[in-house]
Amino acid sequence: MKTDRFGIESVKIGLEAHCQLTSLKxxxxxxxxxxxxxxxxxxxxCPVCLGIPGSLPVLNLRAVELALMVALALNCKIPNETFxxxxxxxxxxxxxxxQISQYDRAGGNPLSVDGxxxxxxxxxxxxxxxxxxxxxxDPARLVYTGTIDxxxxxxxxxxxxxxxxxxxxxxxDLSSPREARIFLQKLRSILEHLGVSNGGLEGAMxxxxxxxxxxxxxxxxxxxxxxxxxxxxxxxxxxxxxDLVSKGISVKQETRHWDxxxxxxxxxxxxxxxxxxRYFPELDLIPINITKSWLEQLKSKMPELPDARRIRLTxxxxxxxxxxxxxxxxxxxxxxxxxxxxxxxxxxxxxxWLMTDVLRCLHNFNLELTETKFTPEQLVEMIxxxxxxxxxxxxxxxxxxxxxxxxxxxxxIVKERGLVxxxxxxxxxxxxxxxxxxxxxxxxxxxxxxxxIHFLIGKLMQKTRGRADPKLADELIRAHxxxxxxxxxxx
Amino acid sequence: xxxxxxxxxxxxxxxxxxxxVEDRVHAFITLTEELALKKAQEVDNKVSRGEKVxxxxxxxxxxxxxxxxEGIRTTCSSKMLCNFIPPYDATVVQRIKEEDxxxxxxxxxxxxxxGTSTELSYFGPTHNPWELSRVAGGSSxxxxxxxxxxxxxxxxxxxxxxxIRCPASFCSVVGLKxxxxxxxxxxxxxxxxxxxxxxxxxxxxxxCALLLSVIAGYDPKDSTSVNIPQKDYTRFLANDIRGxxxxxxxxxxxxxxxxxxxxxxxxxxxKLESLGASYEETxxxxxxxxxxxxxxxxxxxxxxNLARYDGVRYGFRVDRDDLDWSEAFSETRRIGFGTEVKRRxxxxxxxxTAGYYNRYYLKxxxxxxxxxxxxxxxxxxxxxxxxxxxxxxxxKIGEKINDPLAMYMCDIDTVxxxxxxxxxxxxxxxxxxxxxxxxxxxxxxxxxGAILRxxxxxxxxxxxxxxxxxxxGR
Ligand SMILES: [Zn+2]
Numbered sequence: 001m002k003t004d005r006f007g008i009e010s011v012k013i014g015l016e017a018h019c020q021l022t023s024l025k026x027x028x029x030x031x032x033x034x035x036x037x038x039x040x041x042x043x044x045x046c047p048v049c050l051g052i053p054g055s056l057p058v059l060n061l062r063a064v065e066l067a068l069m070v071a072l073a074l075n076c077k078i079p080n081e082t083f084x085x086x087x088x089x090x091x092x093x094x095x096x097x098x099q100i101s102q103y104d105r106a107g108g109n110p111l112s113v114d115g116x117x118x119x120x121x122x123x124x125x126x127x128x129x130x131x132x133x134x135x136x137x138d139p140a141r142l143v144y145t146g147t148i149d150x151x152x153x154x155x156x157x158x159x160x161x162x163x164x165x166x167x168x169x170x171x172x173d174l175s176s177p178r179e180a181r182i183f184l185q186k187l188r189s190i191l192e193h194l195g196v197s198n199g200g201l202e203g204a205m206x207x208x209x210x211x212x213x214x215x216x217x218x219x220x221x222x223x224x225x226x227x228x229x230x231x232x233x234x235x236x237x238x239x240x241x242x243d244l245v246s247k248g249i250s251v252k253q254e255t256r257h258w259d260x261x262x263x264x265x266x267x268x269x270x271x272x273x274x275x276x277x278r279y280f281p282e283l284d285l286i287p288i289n290i291t292k293s294w295l296e297q298l299k300s301k302m303p304e305l306p307d308a309r310r311i312r313l314t315x316x317x318x319x320x321x322x323x324x325x326x327x328x329x330x331x332x333x334x335x336x337x338x339x340x341x342x343x344x345x346x347x348x349x350x351x352x353w354l355m356t357d358v359l360r361c362l363h364n365f366n367l368e369l370t371e372t373k374f375t376p377e378q379l380v381e382m383i384x385x386x387x388x389x390x391x392x393x394x395x396x397x398x399x400x401x402x403x404x405x406x407x408x409x410x411x412x413i414v415k416e417r418g419l420v421x422x423x424x425x426x427x428x429x430x431x432x433x434x435x436x437x438x439x440x441x442x443x444x445x446x447x448x449x450x451x452x453i454h455f456l457i458g459k460l461m462q463k464t465r466g467r468a469d470p471k472l473a474d475e476l477i478r479a480h481x482x483x484x485x486x487x488x489x490x491x
Numbered sequence: 492x493x494x495x496x497x498x499x500x501x502x503x504x505x506x507x508x509x510x511x512v513e514d515r516v517h518a519f520i521t522l523t524e525e526l527a528l529k530k531a532q533e534v535d536n537k538v539s540r541g542e543k544v545x546x547x548x549x550x551x552x553x554x555x556x557x558x559x560x561e562g563i564r565t566t567c568s569s570k571m572l573c574n575f576i577p578p579y580d581a582t583v584v585q586r587i588k589e590e591d592x593x594x595x596x597x598x599x600x601x602x603x604x605x606g607t608s609t610e611l612s613y614f615g616p617t618h619n620p621w622e623l624s625r626v627a628g629g630s631s632x633x634x635x636x637x638x639x640x641x642x643x644x645x646x647x648x649x650x651x652x653x654x655i656r657c658p659a660s661f662c663s664v665v666g667l668k669x670x671x672x673x674x675x676x677x678x679x680x681x682x683x684x685x686x687x688x689x690x691x692x693x694x695x696x697x698x699c700a701l702l703l704s705v706i707a708g709y710d711p712k713d714s715t716s717v718n719i720p721q722k723d724y725t726r727f728l729a730n731d732i733r734g735x736x737x738x739x740x741x742x743x744x745x746x747x748x749x750x751x752x753x754x755x756x757x758x759x760x761x762k763l764e765s766l767g768a769s770y771e772e773t774x775x776x777x778x779x780x781x782x783x784x785x786x787x788x789x790x791x792x793x794x795x796n797l798a799r800y801d802g803v804r805y806g807f808r809v810d811r812d813d814l815d816w817s818e819a820f821s822e823t824r825r826i827g828f829g830t831e832v833k834r835r836x837x838x839x840x841x842x843x844t845a846g847y848y849n850r851y852y853l854k855x856x857x858x859x860x861x862x863x864x865x866x867x868x869x870x871x872x873x874x875x876x877x878x879x880x881x882x883x884x885x886x887k888i889g890e891k892i893n894d895p896l897a898m899y900m901c902d903i904d905t906v907x908x909x910x911x912x913x914x915x916x917x918x919x920x921x922x923x924x925x926x927x928x929x930x931x932x933x934x935x936x937x938x939x940g941a942i943l944r945x946x947x948x949x950x951x952x953x954x955x956x957x958x959x960x961x962x963x964g965r
Contacts, residue, residue, distance in 0.1 A: 051799045053680040090815050097798035192680040278843035283685040
């Protein structure tokens with residue numbers, strides 16, 4: 001691949017993904033409910049998660065188990081013992097003005113380090129190194145009126161304070177916004193296969209991204225609210241940096257905020273040096289002893305992961321590896337696929353529909369599969385309609401967006417909108433006669449050159465709004481032309 | 492309680508005494524007379540109904556103001572928390588309530604437990620009942636003075652580097668620092684969380700053992716509390732120490748120890764020998780480093796523990812519209828904290844700063860390990876160690892207030908126990924010029940029974956327990 005000096009090889013991206021362990025019922029250090037979405041502010045709180053003087057954290061061991069399963073899935077090294085550190089900094093969303101987290105320096109021992117994930121970019125597998133996976137507590141949620149810089153005041157909702165977060169840090173191995181998105185998609189799929197996190201929930205997956213181009217300084221984009229936004233934010237930031245460099249202005253090392261509404265990054269603070277978090281051990285929590293038998297027990301309970309599932313899909317259903325990769329990059333997509341196949345449809349047919357039209361449609365609507373009412377039963381019904389000759393593939397493509405949006409049965413949509421395929425010979429012959437009369441020049445051309453037949457078929461499809469059975473239409477137009485020819489040659 | 496007098500009578504008499512002497516002693520920040528009398532009445536009702544009552548039924552108890560009490564103001568002697576009413580009880584408070592104790596109020600202390608004299612209280616100093624011009628010791632000075640002055644029968648304090656033993660020694664009461672992990676810290680407002688423990692103060696060893704029995708024990712709300720079987724510490728109180736091996740670490744008697752203190756101690760040790768114990772001089776070679784290590788660790792932890800006081804959720808707040816959040820935090824902390832607290836936060840922050848962490852904090856942790864090993868080695872040979880509690884008799888109010896280093900030096904005999912995670916109890920071993928001198932009995936972790944037994948035997952065979960301060964009611 002040829003690249004200019006701004007080319008793909010010159011971009012280095014590292015990610016810090018923050019994933020809530022949404023399958024946990026309680027917070028990381030207290031027994032408050034972690035199910036804060038849609039709840040009245042500051043109702044799911046106790047002295048511990050509010051940081052009330054005298055309160056002490058008590059570790060939720062289930063959170064450690066889930067985190068260990070993720071660490072195993074990401075092929076990380078897991079130490080015999082791990083402990084928590086305090087990350088000290090002042091910010092209004094922190095109930096204690098320190099965050100209980102983990103650390104890999106100053107004698108710290110995070111839950112796991114040195115892992116890796118494979119992603120598929122342009123049919124090639126690429127290894128992304130995972131620096132560490134560790135547990136920490138989520139801060140409170142700051143609520144602004146309008147945007148962060150225009151809000152006259154800030155409200156603090158501590159319901160989220162203390163929810164278990166998994167921080168997953170990569171090396172700067174990613175070389176484009178698209179790769180970043182593919183990686184995050186893969187990560188999300190792994191977490192969803194493990195059942196530890198539902199990435200579809202608002203705020204369940206957030207991201208910080210470090211980015212540098214042509215060896216320039218590192219710019220950090222903080223708090224990108226979802227994996228969907230990451231690609232956008234990175235694209236903007238690369239364009240911004242390229243623009244600066246092309247004007248001869250040097251890029252500053254700084255921290256920027258991604259403004260989702262305006263779709264721009266804004267400078268938060270210039271970094272003269274790394275912020276000093278004064279990490280030191282959290283001595284209110286005792287070290288966690290990670291025994292071999294505990295790990296073995298967790299391993300034995302691990303569900304099938306995306307990579308294994310990809311291989312199984314190719315073997316069990318004869319899918320091409322590429323199809324299997326796309327399907328398993330999203331747990332809900334792979335589940336959808338397998339449900340359709342279980343309902344009796346040919347794997348490759350289902351896969352084709354999912355990978356092309358369904359995904360395109362979701363992309364256009366900016367929706368996740370799980371956010372729609374679309375069901376495997378619907379898709380299977382639609383394929384059956386095609387197979388039974390009730391609708392054409394073209395009609396199917398036409399009604400798919402409506403199916404996805406409304407969750408309506410395809411049979412019903414087709415019926416209501418009168419889209420059933422015309423396969424009656426006489427009805428079609430009549431319409432072909434009309435098309436030929438309306439387009440005499442095209443008929444003349446077609447009589448001389450067979451290729452021009454397609455124009456007439458197109459016109460017929462237009463007239464029937466795609467309802468004509470294409471095979472039959474082709475056959476009948478040819479017959480009609482042959483008839484015309486014989487009339488011309490025998491005066 | 493013996494059942495001779497009713498709980499209401501007992502509590503009333505304590506409040507009568509408080510009315511007589513409190514304006515001179517100033518042991519309390521908050522008094523809860525109404526609540527106390529109500530509770531006492533409930534206890535009496537229980538007794539008259541023939542119901543079973545708890546181990547501390549009707550006993551008036553004072554609680555250091557850094558231990559959370561639901562619905563009762565808990566200030567840590569700081570402007571920062573002058574209006575803070577905790578929404579929950581500390582585990583120890585829950586436990587004494589379950590045993591039907593009567594909480595009479597919250598006692599004065601050095602702000603956030605940082606100090607050795609209880610002069611550093613936002614609410615003003617506590618005076619030593621033995622001589623009102625002198626300090627009561629700190630930081631649990633209010634608790635010790637209240638018990639000494641007859642304003643409470645029992646008290647709870649907290650000991651980070653000697654904060655129970657120091658005022659107990661200065662006020663001539665019995666004070667015990669339990670082994671780290673024996674008593675739940677849940678509800679204790681943290682100063683230096685890896686060092687501090689809640690512990691009892693009482694007029695005599697029996698009461699001290701009784702209160703310890705109530706508050707000790709595993710608490711699932713404190714991960715550092717240790718799951719060992721609950722003990723009744725009064726069972727260890729035999730008037731017999733024959734065969735007990737006492738170690739006397741010579742370092743405790745070297746620099747800085749007042750000759751009058753050393754003399755009292757040796758007399759005490761001789762007394763124990765006459766009661767059947769044997770003693771031998773020994774050495775804790777790293778003891779000299781314990782003071783700087785202690786202050787580094789304590790200040791580092793304090794800088795983090797006290798970060799939460801920003802005026803957002805509770806306590807004092809500077810409420811000005813012209814400040815952004817960062818300025819509002821700073822202004823709240825500038826006005827809300829006293830000088831000593833700010834000094835320790837700043838030094839602690841410095842010690843944790845990148846680049847200094849290894850040089851200061853980590854080094855202090857290494858010293859801590861060495862000191863712990865010194866004690867482990869000594870306890871392989873001895874049942875208990877004996878040392879002065881304080882290197883000097885109680886000093887005058889104001890004498891050391893402007894010299895923090897001189898004040899820190901006073902902790903030299905108490906901090907090693909906290910660093911090593913051992914237990915220690917102080918009993919009066921004599922008086923010099925009418926001022927009490929404390930003897931510190933140190934035991935290996937979770938061997939509170941041994942130190943209480945030695946303390947009890949000493950107390951039973953010396954006259955000091957019955958000497959009361961010359962503080963007349965008005
Ligand atoms: Zn909570």
